[in-house]
Amino acid sequence: MNNEEIIAHIKLAINPKFQDWVLFKNGTYIIFDDITTVKDVKDEALKLMKEFGPVFAGSSAGDFNTIHLHLTEGWLVSGHGYGMYTYVHPSELDNEIPDDLEIGLYGRSKRNLDGQNPEIIHINSQYSV
Template sequence: MSEHDLAGTWRRIIEGDGKSWVVFAHGTCVVLPDPGPGWVVYGHHDDVLTYVGPDEISDSSDLAIGLYGRHKRDRDGHELDVVHVEDKRPR
């Protein structure tokens, strides 16, 4: 999935024009109130979530999705390659 497609996917998923969010290269997004198509994997912090699209994984068991999502989040945490920032804070 391209960086543009990834940002577009998160933009369609996040509800509310006043939300700020950041997308990392492997699909991790910070602050997401309501998931869209696919799955959202979370960990110790409720506002750090990783999107796993239905085309990314063939085994749709909770375990497989969770492990794959956590693998993607680990890569984002180590590589720190931000591909999009949506900042809706008042100026």
């Protein structure tokens, strides 16, 4: 999937009341409650991703929940770190009927990639940033 396709899926996955978010290369995004209070959105998103993105086995960073989406294909994987989610599209998994554990582990691995090498590909805001 290209960046535009990922962005389209995430726009459908996010509650419409949240308009301010930053998307990273591997599908992890961070929602900001009030982006106007953030001095530099890129710096803050990178800081949060470096802090909460990497996965450490046996820590809260390894915990996750799988959220089944209704308005688009795929799932969101949440973990520690407020407002941080990772989008997983069905085409990314080998199993046609994956269970929550498989989806969650895959999403967590994508979040880890974003945490290890954070690269912002999109900033969505209801305000100009």
